[in-house]
Amino acid sequence: MGSNAAEGRQATAASSTPPAIELRGISKAFGPVQANKDISLSVRKGAIHGIVGENGAGKSTLMSILYGFYKADAGEIFINGEQVHIHNSQDAIAAGIGMVFQHFKLVENFTVLENVILGAEEGAMLRPSLAKARELLGRLAEEYELSVDPDALIEDLTVGHQQRVEILKALYRKADILILDEPTGVLTPSEADHLFRILRNLRDEGKTIILITHKLREIMEITDTVSVMRRGEMTATVETASTSPEELAELMVGRKVLLQVEKKPAEPRDVVLEIEDLKVTDENGVERLKGISLQVRAGEILGIAGVSGNGQSELLEVLGGYRTASGSIRLNGRALDLSGRHSDGQSRRAAGIAHVPEDRQREGLIMEFAAWENIAFGYHNDPRYNRNALFMDNAALRADTREKMERFDVRPPIPELAARNFSGGNQQKIVLAREIERNPDLLLVGQPTRGVDIGAIEFIHKRIIELRDQGKAILLVSVELEEILSLSDRIAVMFDGRIMGERLPHETDEKELGLLMAGMQNGEAA
Amino acid sequence: MERMPRWADVFLVPFINLLLAFFVSGLVVLAVGEDPLKAVWIMLKGSLGSTAGLGYTLYYATNYIFTGLAVAVAFHARLFNIGGEGQATIAGVGVALALLAVNWPHWMLALPFAIIGAGAFGAFWASIPAYLQAKRGSHIVITTIMFNFIAAAVMGYLLNGPLKSPKTQNAESLPFPPGTHLPTAHELLAPLGIEFSKSAPLNVSFLLALLCAVLVFLLLWRTRLGYAIRAFGQSESAARYAGISSVKIIMITMLISGALAGMLAINVVMGEQGRLIKEFVEGAGFVGIAVALMGRSHPFGIVLAAILFGMLTQGGFELLWEMPNLSKEMVLVIQALIILFTGALDNMVRAPLERLFLYLNRKKRAA
Numbered sequence: 001m002g003s004n005a006a007e008g009r010q011a012t013a014a015s016s017t018p019p020a021i022e023l024r025g026i027s028k029a030f031g032p033v034q035a036n037k038d039i040s041l042s043v044r045k046g047a048i049h050g051i052v053g054e055n056g057a058g059k060s061t062l063m064s065i066l067y068g069f070y071k072a073d074a075g076e077i078f079i080n081g082e083q084v085h086i087h088n089s090q091d092a093i094a095a096g097i098g099m100v101f102q103h104f105k106l107v108e109n110f111t112v113l114e115n116v117i118l119g120a121e122e123g124a125m126l127r128p129s130l131a132k133a134r135e136l137l138g139r140l141a142e143e144y145e146l147s148v149d150p151d152a153l154i155e156d157l158t159v160g161h162q163q164r165v166e167i168l169k170a171l172y173r174k175a176d177i178l179i180l181d182e183p184t185g186v187l188t189p190s191e192a193d194h195l196f197r198i199l200r201n202l203r204d205e206g207k208t209i210i211l212i213t214h215k216l217r218e219i220m221e222i223t224d225t226v227s228v229m230r231r232g233e234m235t236a237t238v239e240t241a242s243t244s245p246e247e248l249a250e251l252m253v254g255r256k257v258l259l260q261v262e263k264k265p266a267e268p269r270d271v272v273l274e275i276e277d278l279k280v281t282d283e284n285g286v287e288r289l290k291g292i293s294l295q296v297r298a299g300e301i302l303g304i305a306g307v308s309g310n311g312q313s314e315l316l317e318v319l320g321g322y323r324t325a326s327g328s329i330r331l332n333g334r335a336l337d338l339s340g341r342h343s344d345g346q347s348r349r350a351a352g353i354a355h356v357p358e359d360r361q362r363e364g365l366i367m368e369f370a371a372w373e374n375i376a377f378g379y380h381n382d383p384r385y386n387r388n389a390l391f392m393d394n395a396a397l398r399a400d401t402r403e404k405m406e407r408f409d410v411r412p413p414i415p416e417l418a419a420r421n422f423s424g425g426n427q428q429k430i431v432l433a434r435e436i437e438r439n440p441d442l443l444l445v446g447q448p449t450r451g452v453d454i455g456a457i458e459f460i461h462k463r464i465i466e467l468r469d470q471g472k473a474i475l476l477v478s479v480e481l482e483e484i485l486s487l488s489d490r491i492a493v494m495f496d497g498r499i500m501g502e503r504l505p506h507e508t509d510e511k512e513l514g515l516l517m518a519g520m521q522n523g524e525a526a
Numbered sequence: 527m528e529r530m531p532r533w534a535d536v537f538l539v540p541f542i543n544l545l546l547a548f549f550v551s552g553l554v555v556l557a558v559g560e561d562p563l564k565a566v567w568i569m570l571k572g573s574l575g576s577t578a579g580l581g582y583t584l585y586y587a588t589n590y591i592f593t594g595l596a597v598a599v600a601f602h603a604r605l606f607n608i609g610g611e612g613q614a615t616i617a618g619v620g621v622a623l624a625l626l627a628v629n630w631p632h633w634m635l636a637l638p639f640a641i642i643g644a645g646a647f648g649a650f651w652a653s654i655p656a657y658l659q660a661k662r663g664s665h666i667v668i669t670t671i672m673f674n675f676i677a678a679a680v681m682g683y684l685l686n687g688p689l690k691s692p693k694t695q696n697a698e699s700l701p702f703p704p705g706t707h708l709p710t711a712h713e714l715l716a717p718l719g720i721e722f723s724k725s726a727p728l729n730v731s732f733l734l735a736l737l738c739a740v741l742v743f744l745l746l747w748r749t750r751l752g753y754a755i756r757a758f759g760q761s762e763s764a765a766r767y768a769g770i771s772s773v774k775i776i777m778i779t780m781l782i783s784g785a786l787a788g789m790l791a792i793n794v795v796m797g798e799q800g801r802l803i804k805e806f807v808e809g810a811g812f813v814g815i816a817v818a819l820m821g822r823s824h825p826f827g828i829v830l831a832a833i834l835f836g837m838l839t840q841g842g843f844e845l846l847w848e849m850p851n852l853s854k855e856m857v858l859v860i861q862a863l864i865i866l867f868t869g870a871l872d873n874m875v876r877a878p879l880e881r882l883f884l885y886l887n888r889k890k891r892a893a
Contacts, residue, residue, distance in 0.1 A: 345769025376769035
């Protein structure tokens with residue numbers, strides 16, 4: 001199954017009107033890294049076109065070139081059949097291209113209207129622009145289900161609504177081509193559904209939409225055509241209707257991938273972790289956890305589903321020993337100190353908790369440290385890593401790192417290499433190797449496969465299940481429902497600092513979980 | 527996949543910076559109607575051409591090693607200690623108190639106590655901004671700068687009040703007992719048959735500075751504490767995750783930093799002056815920042831950079847003497863240019879060089 005056959009299928013899509021976007025031979029190198037290699041792409045007008053690929057495949061680079069953030073080393077860009085030269089985002093906007101970034105670029109304490117006109121004000125006075133934007137927003141709200149309160153402050157809006165503001169900003173600037181970068185990463189399933197309705201409406205009005213994502217399910221659901229990128233190259237462009245997730249995954253990775261995790265049924269034993277009425281109030285006085293109670297047994301994986309920002313991070317931080325809380329947590333029957341006076345990350349590790357943090361770059365690793373220095377991170381007081389009271393045993397550390405790298409298939413297996421020089425998946429493997437090989441009673445895992453390529457996901461999932469089968473308790477936090485459903489033995493859904501309910505994976509589905517994630521129980525808002 | 531070979535990063539970049547600084551300085555010298563090449567020659571001869579010149583160069587370098595190390599240690603914890611000046615000033619009081627307390631019979635007995643005095647007082651002066659940073663979040667750059675002024679005021683009070691010598695009109699302490707005199711290079715080298723200038727103030731403190739450099743290296747890259755300091759400096763959030771206490775690291779790092787800055791008082795107050803005077807630090811605290819920057823916060827680099835800045839200081843004085851057209855301010859301008867190019871404008875040279883190396887690498891791979 002090569003890309004030739006796939007390209008053949010694409011040819012049938014040709015029509016008489018010029019394509020909305022046509023890229024010819026785009027190449028871009030960052031130093032020795034060829035981020036884009038001779039990429040050609042043609043998207044017909046009024047289509048939703050998906051671009052999938054692993055991290056580092058060059059999707060973002062390509063879109064950044066289209067939006068004028070980078071200058072291509074070679075290649076041409078045509079919009080509606082006419083060649084354009086895009087040197088900055090102003091040029092892109094002038095060419096009718098709008099971009100919705102993964103991380104929104106909104107002024108938090110401005111209203112929706114003020115954000116929409118920001119940078120596109122007409123004249124010295126604001127009032128006329130505001131009035132014009134208000135009128136347009138009203139119209140767009142009806143046409144596309146794009147309703148937002150124009151006078152609300154951004155900081156008061158949900159993430160889904162903030163995203164709509166981003167789309168409105170692009171439309172206000174008369175964008176005909178809309179690029180969305182991983183738009184559903186922060187949305188609940190129902191918010192994502194709403195977004196897809198908006199996108200379909202926009203398409204039906206003749207807008208062209210490019211959707212960058214790594215979620216194959218979304219590609220299948222909403223796109224008309226899809227391109228796959230691998231290692232800077234466009235490996236295939238196909239009609240979505242004529243492909244399957246398995247085929248796309250294979251095209252992305254370059255080999256067959258198991259999308260489903262294989263595991264035996266769990267054999268839960270004694271309760272290892274017991275949380276009762278856990279409450280957390282953050283630095284700003286906001287209550288983040290509003291009385292959480294749950295249990296994790298030895299030999300099972302408890303998955304915590306939820307849209308990010310509903311208290312999962314705080315839960316992990318409390319368990320990891322670096323956030324104070326009230327309530328009680330018992331590990332193997334012994335109460336943990338939650339006041340922060342007698343506990344920190346060190347004492348939690350000593351108690352038998354290992355922690356793969358949600359954000360490996362901010363917490364799990366020191367990016368400038370070599371791999372061998374990172375292998376000791378958090379365990380640097382371990383006698384095995386120290387020669388005496390004063391000096392560390394760097395030689396022992398290097399040897400230990402070499403072994404762990406081999407067992408966890410970290411590539412390249414060079415202990416001296418700084419963490420930042422490894423790919424996302426290999427960075428995560430370093431963290432996992434460090435935490436899993438401590439043989440903890442309880443393993444906390446946050447977003448184990450965020451920003452990790454498909455090939456490494458398989459490996460990471462296998463390791464987590466292996467640890468479960470050794471009789472360890474595992475608390476998994478993930479915003480990826482697929483991951484929660486396939487790994488967990490039990491699922492707890494968090495919303496707004498509460499557990500909305502517990503389900504068994506084989507007795508529930510994404511729809512039910514999605515409702516719980518949005519704070520709905522039995523169809524009622526909580 | 528490093529951007530540049532290490533030798534280029536460590537040696538080539540500072541060297542080109544230096545050349546650029548000399549070039550611009552040369553234009554300055556030219557503008558006042560003097561011969562730049564001659565100026566360079568005078569500076570080189572003045573700083574290295576005689577044992578007297580070398581003695582002064584290394585004496586200044588000793589100060590810069592101490593203050594450079596102080597800045598570097600703090601910098602590894604991402605703390606910008608601008609207060610070396612004040613910490614060294616207050617350390618002078620510690621040295622004076624230690625040396626005036628007892629009629630010391632021999633310097634070998636006196637030195638450990640002077641070191642303790644200097645270290646403790648310097649560390650104490652750094653501990654207050656450190657505490658404010660660790661517990662209250664007051665920015666350490668602001669507080670250490672302010673503490674420089676407070677240190678100067680405290681010194682002025684002490685030398686006009688409790689510590690003032692009754693024997694003179696000047697604001698200075700009583701002279702230290704003769705037994706506290708640190709051997710100079712002349713006295714140390716004479717028994718070995720090496721003739722070294724009698725007038726140069728270079729003394730055993732230079733060896734203490736080198737020892738400190740080695741200790742700082744071991745601390746940062748061989749001990750658990752150094753590991754924690756560097757980890758904290760690289761990522762506060764990661765340190766939190768690992769259970770490394772920010773309060774502890776900030777306090778300990780600043781205590782070490784303050785104590786290192788304080789060692790300057792051993793060289794100047796004990797080694798050269800033999801009594802406590804006002805303003806003996808003479809800006810070495812600030813030069814330490816440039817030294818640490820140029821030395822890339824590595825003890826080895828700091829020793830080299832400190833010697834270079836020692837040459838500049840000593841060569842600058844010679845220049846004043848030999849070229850009457852160059853005012854004191856002009857010499858300052860030249861020194862400032864070097865700080866500017868090696869410290870602040872570092873990226874100006876680094877970025878194009880990185881591109882050049884990338885280009886060469888790609889060509890090599892293509893070939």
